[in-house]
Amino acid sequence: MRAIGRLLPLWMASALLPVGLLAQAKMVDTTPGAGAIAITGGKLLTITHGVIENGVLVLQGGKIVAVGTAGAVKVPKGATVVDAKGMTVYPGLIDSETNLGLVEVESDKVNSDLVETSEEIFPQMHVYDAFHAETERIPIDRFNGVTNAVVAPASEDTMPGQDILIQLAGRDRDTMLMTRDVALAMNFGQGQKRGGRGEGAGGPGAKYPATRMGEITQLRQALVDAQEYMQHKADAGKKPGEMKTKFDLRNEALLPYLKGEKPVVLGVYEGYEVEVALALAQEFHLKVVLNHVTHAQDVLDKIASYKVPVIVGPIYDFPAANERYDAVFSLPAELQKRGVKIAFASYGVEFNRNLPYAAGYAVAYGLPYDEAMKAITLNPAEIWGVADKLGSLDVGKTANVVIANGDPLDVRTSVKQVYIDGVAIPMETRQTRLRDEYMPKK
Template sequence: MKPGILIAGLACVAFGQIQGLAQTEKAGPNGTAPAPAKTIAIVGGKLLTVTHGTIEDGTVVLSGGKIVAVGPAKSTKVSAGAEVFDAKGMTVYPGFFDAETRLGLTEVAADQNNNDLAETADEIEPQMRVEDAFHAETVRIPVERLNGISNAIVAPASADSIPGQDAAIQLYGRDHDQMLLKPEIALAMNFEGNVRRRANFNGPSKFPTTRMGLAAQIRQVFLDAQTYEAERAAAAKPDHKGPTPKRDLKLEALLPYLHGEKPVVLAAYEGYEVEVAMGIAKEFHLKVILNHVTHAQDVLDEIASYHVPVIVGPIYDFPHPDERYDAVYSLPAELQKRGVKIALATGGRDMGGSRNLPYAAGYAVAYGLPYDEALKAITLNPAEMFGLGDKLGSLDVGKVGNVVVANGDPLDVRTSVKQVFIDGNAIPMVSRQTKLRDEYMPLVTKKP
């Protein structure tokens, strides 16, 4: 058999196995409609509330999918009909929020047939929406949520300068629609070296191959959107003569961002990339969330002067030859010292996925970020950045019942998550990995 055919066959087998498991999941965490949320009292645990300190012996009451009570166990009333979850000796905290992922856009990375990461037909495609490609039954989601991830931003890959619009998701629900918490929540915009398309051997590329080209292209499309809006407004007037401009989905998609109604997640790695990209953002009065800034240590004071939030991640990146060994690990601490609101993200890379988010926060603590700020960076801060702070990110009355119970410090790799509640439901603690463990562990441990 030819090597190419063998590889293709193996890929098909792998994809078939995963599809089979995904179908199995439909009878469990992702596919079945959650039962109506009961009243559940999580009692006796150490509560990390995020917004109002730590309660050593506390109670959290969930009802109707919401948090309805939080406080010391002695003074927090629990209704007679409530299910009681004994959390004595455990730690209770809000579900984690990963500020950048590719969840639901990829299944088997090596098989392009099941990757919907980015559309590369053009560099500028704000009309592309990840909600249209989001695969709610992916077997990756249960893996992530079993480590306490309850929410995430799904973003297209950074293959284009404007690859499309992000969506906010909840990692449990009846189907695609229920899990999409807020579609079209932000616009992804990339001003990085790897976005440039190289010229091919048959002639010059139709895409920009320099940062100058990227900058000019981005400016032009925003100018075109402004002109388009003006022409459509003029055509809507009663005294207008002439044809109405044809609808343009690309330009139309940019209008909420030009008006500052939604944030633009602006990704740049190097200091000079940050400066040029922010110059464009200021020119068009964009509401910005800076992203990555992984090797922008030389302009941290300037970043602080922008007064915009920053997503840092992935934190597991090598330093440049002219940087300290800890340059990337200490970046969250250095930004926080300067008063910058930060969120941490796994960045969509297939390096353990979102389940490693709490450990990224742990690394940041080891390199100077205060513990409470690290916890905020994976809970409340990303929720607030994307306009969801009134619903997610802390143990507060009225917020969505996304709560995690674990047997220790959530940022410690030795800690095990014992139960996750999403929308007030105790989710099945089952994933593809646990199924494989349960199937094969007896074979490994069986004595000869």
């Protein structure tokens, strides 16, 4: 998020804007109906087994139940047939980092739940406790074919909390939560310093940590504490005289990560930051997903050697002073070429609907098209542990499917229909309602 902060306006906190905008998007019940839906005649981008021209895709009971060519797949009797001739059909897109539902309008601080900044070590903060499922931004996001997203806290802390993975439709918050605590957010670099106002590490109002040393030490202490807690817990009752450990929310929250059961998402930008942060992660045997790395061109081979997936971007981050204009645009291609599993993210809340364009931009600068599609479908499904449910047009997977009038990655393409859990989502947003209300009368 630091880079986005640099690219976009940094909203001045303002006492003048206490207004809470009424953000109450219509919820969509995604309980699947009994009948089948057959999408016929379209070009199917399956992701796992190539492109099927004139394909048939059958959805039933919230799942994909058949996929193949028109000759090979029979349309079930009584199925609702959707003619997708001339259309492109693909799995719903997955956004690997957003702040959806944590804030509606960033200048409206009263309703912002982006991040708890009173301290930095907050693994016990759960995004699901703040996630506002009725945000108007979700219908607008899925309007362009995004059906799933990770919601992370903003990145001002070195350890701001745990992410969620959501479906972008459902009758209420719980229905939309696919995985609670899907990952732990960790950040390292300039943006997490508590150096106070002004330049450098020690302006007025400076708090710890004011340097990168402070940040790493703070993280290491938190992880050491949690390790000790884990050991105490294991020992309790085994050794005579060992006291039962007092339950501690913070240490408890770190246990699945220390055990390597879930990934930490490590947000870093510069090459040396990657190396420092990875060394810390290795010290505690953390399962890592790297995030950003937009100025780490000097350590690409090293990144590849870690064998960890990378959420790369924002692809629109600016090149460093000595770099060519396309140094960041070509980064996804450079990582993929080295065998790194990559995913894309839109970050923040203002550009989520443009996720496919980020993938397309990477194609313009060398990323193979199929890899770009994978980076917003199957790769994130694997990274977030839901590849059995999402990320491709395969039998048995959740029926999150998009029909568009062209190439999903092209800015000129319009999505015509989105299915989530096999339910046709009304292609209606706050913005389409305004559009229709003011559409010039012919």
